[in-house]
Amino acid sequence: MTITISHLLVVSIVLLASGLYCVITRKNAVALLMGIELILNAANLNLVAFSRFVTGDIDGQVFALFGILLAAAETVVALAIVLQVFRAFDTVDVDRTDKLRG
Amino acid sequence: MEQVSYLFLIPMLPLVGAAWNGLFGARLHKRLGETAIHWPAIILPWVSFLLSLWAFISLARLDESAALYQKLWSWLPLGIVNADVAFRFDRLSAVMAMVVTFVGSLIHIYSTGYMKDDPSYWRFFSYLNLFMFAMLTLVLADNFLLMFVGWEGVGLCSYLLISFWYKERANAAAGMKAFIVNRVGDLGFGLGMYLLFWGVLKAAGDSSLNFHTLETIISRPGMADAIINTHYLGISLPTLAAVLLFVGATAKSAQIPLYVWLPDAMAGPTPVSALIHAATMVTAGVYMVARLHFLFALTPAAMTIVALVGGLTALFAATMGLFQYDIKKVLAYSTVSQLGYMFMAVGVGAWWVGIFHLMIHAFFKACLFLDSGSVILACHHEQDMRKMGGLGKQMPITGATYLVSSLAISGIPFFAGFFSKDEILWKAFDSGNTLLPGGGFIIWFLGAVAALFTAFYMFRSYYMTFSGEYRGHADKTGAELEEHNGHHGLPCEQPKNITVVLIILAFLAAFGGFVGLPHLWHMPNLFEHWLEPVFISTRHRLFSAGHGPALEWALMSLSVVIAITGWATARWLYKDAKNPIPARLLTEGSPLVKAIHRIVFNKYYVDEAYEATFIKGALKTSKVLSLFDNRIIDGIVNLAGAVGRLFGYINGAIDKYFVDGIVNLVASVILKGGSDFSHAQTGRINTYILGLLGGSMVFLVLVYLIS
Numbered sequence: 027m028t029i030t031i032s033h034l035l036v037v038s039i040v041l042l043a044s045g046l047y048c049v050i051t052r053k054n055a056v057a058l059l060m061g062i063e064l065i066l067n068a069a070n071l072n073l074v075a076f077s078r079f080v081t082g083d084i085d086g087q088v089f090a091l092f093g094i095l096l097a098a099a100e101t102v103v104a105l106a107i108v109l110q111v112f113r114a115f116d117t118v119d120v121d122r123t124d125k126l127r128g
Numbered sequence: 129m130e131q132v133s134y135l136f137l138i139p140m141l142p143l144v145g146a147a148w149n150g151l152f153g154a155r156l157h158k159r160l161g162e163t164a165i166h167w168p169a170i171i172l173p174w175v176s177f178l179l180s181l182w183a184f185i186s187l188a189r190l191d192e193s194a195a196l197y198q199k200l201w202s203w204l205p206l207g208i209v210n211a212d213v214a215f216r217f218d219r220l221s222a223v224m225a226m227v228v229t230f231v232g233s234l235i236h237i238y239s240t241g242y243m244k245d246d247p248s249y250w251r252f253f254s255y256l257n258l259f260m261f262a263m264l265t266l267v268l269a270d271n272f273l274l275m276f277v278g279w280e281g282v283g284l285c286s287y288l289l290i291s292f293w294y295k296e297r298a299n300a301a302a303g304m305k306a307f308i309v310n311r312v313g314d315l316g317f318g319l320g321m322y323l324l325f326w327g328v329l330k331a332a333g334d335s336s337l338n339f340h341t342l343e344t345i346i347s348r349p350g351m352a353d354a355i356i357n358t359h360y361l362g363i364s365l366p367t368l369a370a371v372l373l374f375v376g377a378t379a380k381s382a383q384i385p386l387y388v389w390l391p392d393a394m395a396g397p398t399p400v401s402a403l404i405h406a407a408t409m410v411t412a413g414v415y416m417v418a419r420l421h422f423l424f425a426l427t428p429a430a431m432t433i434v435a436l437v438g439g440l441t442a443l444f445a446a447t448m449g450l451f452q453y454d455i456k457k458v459l460a461y462s463t464v465s466q467l468g469y470m471f472m473a474v475g476v477g478a479w480w481v482g483i484f485h486l487m488i489h490a491f492f493k494a495c496l497f498l499d500s501g502s503v504i505l506a507c508h509h510e511q512d513m514r515k516m517g518g519l520g521k522q523m524p525i526t527g528a529t530y531l532v533s534s535l536a537i538s539g540i541p542f543f544a545g546f547f548s549k550d551e552i553l554w555k556a557f558d559s560g561n562t563l564l565p566g567g568g569f570i571i572w573f574l575g576a577v578a579a580l581f582t583a584f585y586m587f588r589s590y591y592m593t594f595s596g597e598y599r600g601h602a603d604k605t606g607a608e609l610e611e612h613n614g615h616h617g618l619p620c621e622q623p624k625n626i627t628v629v630l631i632i633l634a635f636l637a638a639f640g641g642f643v644g645l646p647h648l649w650h651m652p653n654l655f656e657h658w659l660e661p662v663f664i665s666t667r668h669r670l671f672s673a674g675h676g677p678a679l680e681w682a683l684m685s686l687s688v689v690i691a692i693t694g695w696a697t698a699r700w701l702y703k704d705a706k707n708p709i710p711a712r713l714l715t716e717g718s719p720l721v722k723a724i725h726r727i728v729f730n731k732y733y734v735d736e737a738y739e740a741t742f743i744k745g746a747l748k749t750s751k752v753l754s755l756f757d758n759r760i761i762d763g764i765v766n767l768a769g770a771v772g773r774l775f776g777y778i779n780g781a782i783d784k785y786f787v788d789g790i791v792n793l794v795a796s797v798i799l800k801g802g803s804d805f806s807h808a809q810t811g812r813i814n815t816y817i818l819g820l821l822g823g824s825m826v827f828l829v830l831v832y833l834i835s
Contacts, residue, residue, distance in 0.1 A: 046821060050814050058813070120813055 034075035041068035055108045055118040059101060066097045130190055135183065135198035135215040138176045138225060139268060142260035145172035149257065153250025162240070162249055169253035170236045173260050177229035184222050192661040195219075195340075197270070204273065208329065211337050216270035220662045223483055224267035224415055227490050231407045232260050234629045235494065239399040241626040242501050252292060252397065259285035263408050267415060271337040272321045275416070279317065279380065282409045283310045289404060290396040302392040309389040313379020320372030324423065327365040331358040343422040347665050356426055370423050370430035374437075377413025381467045383441045388735055390464055394456040398501030401456060406463045406497050407490035414470040414486050418479045418663075425477060425666035432563045435475025435556065439574030442468030444732075446581035450588075451729045454511045455500045458589045462537065463493055465578055469552050472571055476562060477670040478555035480659040484644045485548035491640050492533040492545060495633035499530040502626055503593060506619030507600055513592040517705055520594035522619050525627045527594040529634035534590050536637040538583035539691045544641030549579065550687050551646060554680055560671030567673050572683075579687060583694025588702050596704035648680050 041064050048061030070090040077086025108118055115123050145168050149156075156164040183196055195218035204211040217225070236256060243252050262281025269275035283306075291303030321337075328345065329335035331354045336342045346352055358365040377383070382390035393405045404410070417424060417434065424431050442465045449461030466489050473482035503519060503526060504511055520527035536545035553575050559568035598619070621627065644655035701707050713721055727733070 046817070049817050050821070053814075 031075050031079040034071060034079075038068045038071040038075065041065075041071065053119050053121050055111065055120050056105075058120065059104050059108070063097060063101065066093060070094060070097075129195055129197040129216075130186070132183070132186070132196045132198055132217075134179060135196060135217055135268065136200055138179050138183070138229070139215070139261050139264035141172040141176045141179075142257040142264065145169050146254050146257035146261060149250045149254035153254055157250045162244070165250045165253055166236070166240045169257055170233065170240070172257065173229060173233040173236055176260065176264065177226070177233050180222070180225040180229050183217050184226060187217060187219065187222055193664075195221075208335060209325070209337060211271045211273040213274060214270045215268040216340065217268060218662055219659055220415075220418060220483065221267050223487060223659070225264060227487050228260070228263050228267060228408050231490050231494050231633075232256075232263070232403055234632060235399050235403040235407075235498070238402075238498055238501070238626055238629040239397075241623055242399050242505060243397060248292070252289075255285055255288050255292070256400075256403070259289070259404060259409070263412075266412055270339060272325075272339070273337055275419075276317065276321065279376075279412065279416075280314065282404070282412060283307065283314070283380070286310075286393065286404050286409055289400040290393045292396055292400065296395075299395040302389075302395040306389040306393050309386050310379045313376045313386055316372045316375025316379070318376075320369045320374075320376065323360070323365070323372060324369040327358055327360065327369060328355060331355045331365065339419060343665060346422050346426070352426055364427060364429070366423055366426040367429045370420070370427050371433060373416065373420065373423075374413075374430065374434055377416055377471075378437065379413075380416075381410050381413030381471070382464045383413070383437050383468065383471060384444060387441060387445065387464045388738060391457055391460040391731070394454075394460050398456070398497060398504060401460070402494045402497030402501070405460070406493040410463065410467055411470065411486045411490070414467065414474060414482050417471070417474045418483055421474075421477075421479050421663055421666050424474070425669040428561050428563055431475050431477065431561060433475075435472050435559075435562060435568075435571050436564065438468045438471025438473075438475050439556075439571045439578075440468070441465065442472065442578040443574045443581070444468075446578040446585065447728055448731045449585040450581060451725060452585075453513050455503065455513050455516070455589055455593060456497075456511055458513075458585055459493070459496055459500055462496075462582065462585065465582060466493065466537070468578070469549060469575060472556050472575055473552045476556050476559035476568060476571065477666070478552065478559075479663045479666075480656045481548065481551045481555055483659060484655050485552055488536070488544045488548045488637070488640055491633055492536040492637035495529055495533040495630060495637050496537070498626070498630055498633065499526050499533070502526045502622045502630065503619075505622060505626075510600060513589060515600045516593045516598070517596045517600075518594070518598040519619060522598075523594075523621045525621060525630060529630040530590055530594065532634040533637045534586040536641075538586055538695060539579055539687055540695070541688055542641075544637050544639065546688075546691075547641035547644050547646065549575075550684055551644065553579070553687055554646075554683055557683060558673050558675050558680075560673045561669075576687065576690060580690045580694045583691045584698045587695045587698035591698060591702040592705070595702075596706070599705070646680075646684075648677055648684070 045061045045064030045066075045068060048064065049058055052058055052061065070093045073086040073090040073093065077084060077090075111123055112118050115125075117123070148168050149165055153165055187194065187196055195216050197214065197216050199212050199214040201213050202210070203213045236253070239252065239256065243249055246252065259282060262278050262285055264278070266275055266278025266282060269278055287303045287307040290306050291300045294300045294303070324342075325335050325337060328342065332345055332348070332351045334345050336345065346355065355366060356364055360368055375386075379386040379389075390405060390410065394401050396405070424434065445461045445464035445468060449458050449465065452458045452461065466485070470482045470485050470489070473479075473485060500511075502523065503516065506519065506523060506526075507516060510516070532543070536543040539546045539549045553572055556568045556575055557572040559571070562568050562571060564570050600619070644653055645651040647653060701710050714725065717725075730736075
C-alpha cells in the first residue's frame with residue numbers, strides 16, 4: 027500500500043483533535059503543554075505533507091524544522107513558568123492559580 | 129576713564145554680609161553666639177573701606193579729571209534710555225565712599241557693644257550691612273536709575289532700622305512716618321529725573337541718564353542756553369527739574385518742609401541714628417545736588433531756593449533744639465540744622481564746601497550720637513537729660529569726646545567744624561549768584577544766628593549731661609541702683625569696643641578740618657584742590673560778590689565771637705545745674721517768655737499742623753472716597769454680580785439636567801453592559817479554547833455552506 031497525502035492528513039487530524047481535547051479537558055499545566063505540543067506537531071505534519079505531495083519543493087519542510095525548534099524553545103520557557111507557578115502556589119492546577127482574577 | 133574690575137566689590141561685600149546674616153543669622157546666633165554674627169558683618173565693610181582706599185590711591189595717581197569705572201552689565205538698553213549697572217569712582221564719589229565705609233565700619237564695631245544681648249542681634253547687623261550696600265550703590269552709581277535704586281534702598285533700611293524694636297507701637301509708627309515722608313520726596317526725585325531726561329532730549333537733541341554724559345551734553349557750546357530757554361508750565365526747564373530733584377533731597381536730607389520724620393527717627397537704636405540719620409544717609413541729598421552741580425548751576429532761581437531752604441532749616445531746627453530735654457532729640461534737630469548748612473553751601477555754588485562740611489559733620493555728629501548712646505546705655509535707656517548730670521566723672525572718655533565734638537560743631541577755632549562752617553558762611557556772604565535782595569546777606573544772617581543757637585544747645589546738652597551731680601537717683605531706691613549700676617550706684621564707662629570708636633571719631637572731629645584750610649591763611653587747601661576737577665565745568669557760572677579779605681577776617685572773627693557767646697551763655701545757665709535762672713524763668717517768667725518757650729519746646733506745633741492738615745485731610749478724603757466706593761462702585765459691582773449669578777443659575781440648570789443627563793445615560797449604559805459582559809470572562813483557559821473551537825466550527829460550517 028502506498029501512503030498518500032490523505033493518510034498523513036488523517037493522522038494530522040487525529041493529532042489535532044487529541045491535542046485540543048487534552049487542552050480543553052485537562053487542568054494540569056504540564057498536561058496542557060503536552061496538548062499544545064500535539065497541536066503543533068499536527069501542524070508540522072501538515073506542512074511536511076503538503077510540501078511532499080503538493081508543491082514538491084522543500085520550503086514546507088524547512089518551515090516544519092523551524093516549527094519544531096520553536097516548539098522546543100517554547101516548551102522550555104513554559105516549563106520554567108510552570109515550575110515557578112508550582113513554587114508560588116504549591117500546585118500546577120490552572121484553575122487554582124487565579125490570584126490576579128478580577 | 130580707567131577700567132577697573134574691583135569697584136563692584138565695594139558695595140557688594142556688605143551685601144554678602146547682609147545676605148549671610150539675613151539667611152543664616154538666626155541659627156548662627158543660637159548655636160555659636162554673637163561672635164559668629166558680628167565678625168563677618170564687621171570685616172566685610174572694613175574690606176570695602178580698604179578697597180575704597182585702594183581705589184582712592186589709584187585715582188590720586190591718575191590725572192585730575194580721570195575716574196575709575198566698572199560696568200557690570202547693561203540694565204535697560206532701550207534706545208536712548210540706556211542705563212547700565214555701572215560704578216563710577218571719581219573724586220567726589222571717592223570722598224563719599226571713604227566717609228561711608230569708614231564711619232560705617234566704625235559704627236559696626238560700636239554696635240557690638242551697644243546691641244549686646246539683643247535677641248535680634250543678627251537682624252540688626254544684617255540691616256546695617258544692607259544699608260552700607262545701598263548707600264555705596266547710591267554714591268558710586270554712574271546714572272540716575274542706579275542712584276535711585278540706592279536712594280530707595282537706604283530709605284528701606286532706614287525704615288527697617290527705625291522700627292527695629294517694632295514691638296513698641298511708637299517705633300513702628302516712627303518708621304512708617306519716615307517711609308511715607310520719603311515717598312513724597314521720591315516722587316519729586318522721580319519727576320525731576322524724567323523731566324530732566326526728556327527736557328534735555330527735546331532741547332538738545334541728545335540726552336542720557338548717565339551723569340557724566342549728561343554733563344558733557346550740557347557743556348557743549350550753546351546747549352546750556354538752549355536748555356535754559358526751554359520752558360515747561362512757564363518755568364525754565366532746569367529750574368523746574370532742579371526744584372523737583374531738590375524736593376527729593378528735602379525729604380531724604382530732612383529739610384523744610386519734609387524734615388518732620390528725622391526727629392522721630394531717633395526711635396531706632398542709637399548706632400542707627402549715628403550712621404543713617406546723621407553721618408551718611410541724610411547727606412544723600414547734599415551729595416545729589418553736588419553731583420548734579422551742572423544742572424543747578426544753570427538756574428540761579430533753584431540755587432537760591434536751595435540756599436534759602438537750607439538757611440531757614442538751619443535756623444529753624446537750631447531753635448527747636450534749644451529747649452529739648454531728650455539728648456537724642458537735641459542731636460536730631462542739630463543734624464537737621466547742620467544739613468541746612470550743607471544746603472546753604474551747595475545752594476550758593478560752593479560745592480566742595482558742602483561736601484567738606486558733610487564729611488566733617490559725619491565725624492563729629494557720629495561721635496556725638498555714639499556718645500549719647502554710651503550715656504543712654506550707662507543710664508539704662510534713660511534719654512532725659514534732667515535725669516543725668518555729673519557723668520563726666522564716671523565716664524571720662526565719653527565726656528571728653530562729647531566735649532571735643534561739641535567744640536567742633538560750635539565752630540570753636542581750630543576744631544574741624546570751624547573750618548567748614550566758617551567757609552560756608554563766607555561763601556554765602558560772598559555769593560554773587562543768589563537772587564535775594566542784598567546778595568548773600570540773608571543766607572549768611574540765617575546761618576550766623578543758627579551758629580549762635582548751635583553753640584548754645586550743644587553746650588547746654590553737654591553741661592546738663594556731664595557736669596554737676598548725677599540726678600538719676602531721684603526716683604530709684606538704693607537697692608535698685610546697686611543692682612543696676614554695680615557697687616558705686618553710678619553709671620560707669622563703657623567697654624573698649626565703644627570707647628575706641630569714640631576716640632577715633634573725636635580725633636577726626638578735632639583735626640579733620642586741616643585738610644581744608646581757608647585761603648585767607650595762605651595755606652594749601654587740600655580738599656578744595658582734590659574736588660576742583662569734578663566741579664570745573666560750572667566754574668564760569670559762579671560769581672563772587674568780590675568782598676575783600678578784610679571783610680572775610682571780620683566775619684571770621686564775628687563767627688568766633690558768636691560761637692563763644694553761645695558757649696558762655698550755656699555755661700552760665702547750665703553748668704553744674706547751679707544757676708536757678710532756667711528753672712525760675714519757666715515757673716515765674718512773664719507770660720510772653722512762657723508762651724515762647726512752649727511754642728519752641730513743642731517744635732512750633734509743626735507736627736500738629738501736619739496732623740491737622742495733611743493727615744486729617746488725607747483721612748477725610750479717604751473716607752469720602754470709601755463712601756463713594758461702598759455705595760456706587762460696590763453697587764455697580766454687586767449688580768454685575770447679581771446678573772452674572774442669574775445667568776449662571778440658568779446655565780447651571782441646563783447643564784445639570786440636560787447635558788449631564790446625556791452624559792450620565794451614556795455612562796450608565798456602558799457601566800451596565802460592562803458588568804453584564806464581565807461574566808463571560810471566566811479566566812479559565814479551557815473555556816476560552818472551547819469558545820475558540822466552537823467559533824471556528826461555526827465559521828467553517830458557514831464557509832462550507834456559502835461555497
